[in-house]
């Protein structure tokens with residue numbers, strides 16, 4: 059090395075070390091939290107619906123697969139819910155000024171905990187809902203991690219004030235939208251994904267600067283105590299107000315109190331029937347509501363689809379979490395020429411599915427039905443369809459497991475017609491209904507012949523064809539050559555049309571929906587131009603006021619140059635003539651002289 063190089067190297071080395079030191083000191087330290095799981099250890103007592111009867115104040119909890127009794131959770135009454143809302147409001151007042159850096163730190167603290175405790179989270183969710191660990195890893199943990207990753211990466215960009223055009227007439231004004239937190243969000247969620255259903259509204263609401271009062275389902279309340287401890291620890295670790303998140307456990311009364319108790323926005327995730335009740339209760343205080351309701355998604359397989367891709371995806375769409383997915387595929391529409399092959403392949407796999415308690419002694423593909431009575435409801439829908447001419451190729455019955463758990467067998471059903479109840483009603487269970495179609499028009503007609511419109515999927519080797527079909531589907535979401543991927547792209551809005559609800563949760567739209575979009579307009583060049591009302595428009599207006607305004611309108615909005623120029627001439631002539639008159643009247647007024655008309 060010559061002397062020059064030696065000199066450069068000796069000068070660069072300290073600079074590099076300095077840069078590393080600065081970067082090291084400036085690195086973000088995400089706090090670690092530790093949360094005890096001991097209190098959630100299950101006992102081995104068998105759940106007994108008579109001995110462990112639900113009461114007004116008490117929710118008995120049990121594992122729907124093993125049927126072990128997990129203990130009771132308190133059922134909040136209306137007053138207790140209102141107290142929680144008040145606490146949440148006070149905390150939200152403090153949190154609304156938290157910097158984006160702090161909000162991100164809170165979310166990253168949660169993410170860090172989740173990543174280091176994936177197994178514990180999946181086990182707790184499996185115990186509470188009956189789903190296998192793999193399904194919990196997908197539907198509870200992975201989507202939550204993606205949501206946090208998106209919020210921390212892109213959320214700030216969409217909540218910062220956004221410039222808007224001010225238009226030709228207002229060229230001298232600067233316009234923008236500011237996104238201010240709504241205050242306290244009230245979320246009411248179902249039982250199907252106990253972990254994700256809590257952390258989904260929580261992460262977005264808190265990131266947008268709000269507090270959250272969340273009511274979990276009476277059918278999956280037990281795990282909420284563990285989530286509550288995670289949330290408290292994370293809030294404390296970043297110095298956020300302790301009361302920022304309030305968890306409500308209870309029945310319909312508690313849900314109703316949350317809707318009517320003064321929250322600033324309601325996110326309701328649940329059935330269409332209860333959604334209607336929530337909407338009508340929210341009308342009392344004119345509280346805005348997002349409704350994320352039921353679904354009965356169509357899954358369309360065209361004759362040119364790659365069946366080796368479509369069939370495994372279809373099976374996951376039908377049997378993930380035992381079909382207890384709002385955006386689960388329920389109606390499989392398959393083109394006639396590939397129908398037999400599709401059915402044979404699906405039946406071949408469905409026959410091999412293992413079912414049982416998620417945390418039992420042997421591995422399972424399908425778990426239990428979380429809600430009591432749901433397995434029987436599914437059985438009734440299938441039996442009725444069979445009585446009307448449908449044919450069960452696999453399953454089609456309740457499963458009597460030694461644990462006594464709530465199981466319905468993974469089922470493949472063909473020969474279903476639109477006249478049957480199972481065609482129109484949400485099953486929310488492991489039933490794959492496969493129907494043939496002739497051509498693309500018929501596929502679209504069948505898919506849209508449904509009161510729901512949440513998700514949808516289209517499979518074709520021609521992406522153009524799949525998109526053409528997808529555009530015609532009455533649904534809030536469409537995945538092309540895949541299933542439910544729109545939800546893994548967390549920048550996309552989630553929500554449906556028709557009886558699947560309205561407004562959007564998740565994505566840019568959902569995040570901004572948790573804010574008040576405040577319109578702000580100010581002078582663009584305050585040092586150069588101020589907005590004064592021209593004298594002839596000041597009260598009392600001058601004689602030329604009307605032609606002046608008409609001239610302005612033609613000048614700015616005329617469709618031809620001639621119109622624009624003619625408007626300009628009118629404005630100038632009014633200004634020169636009428637302006638004087640009005641100016642004189644104004645001067646008279648100011649001097650207390652009588653006005654001359």
Ligand SMILES: NC(=O)c1ccc[n+]([C@@H]2O[C@H](COP(=O)([O-])OP(=O)(O)OC[C@H]3O[C@@H](n4cnc5c(N)ncnc54)[C@H](O)[C@@H]3O)[C@@H](O)[C@H]2O)c1
Nearest residue numbers: 247248249274275310313314328329332350351352353384
């Ligand atoms: N679109 C979505 O994002 C989405 C996601 C998951 C589940 N779901 C739907 O949820 C349904 C299954 O869940 P579920 O059986 O728990 O639904 P549900 O409507 O019975 O209950 C949902 C929640 O509402 C509460 N509730 C009941 N009555 C209430 C009232 N009068 N006022 C306020 N709250 C009340 C419940 O206690 C529960 O917490 C399915 O229809 C499914 O499609 C939709």
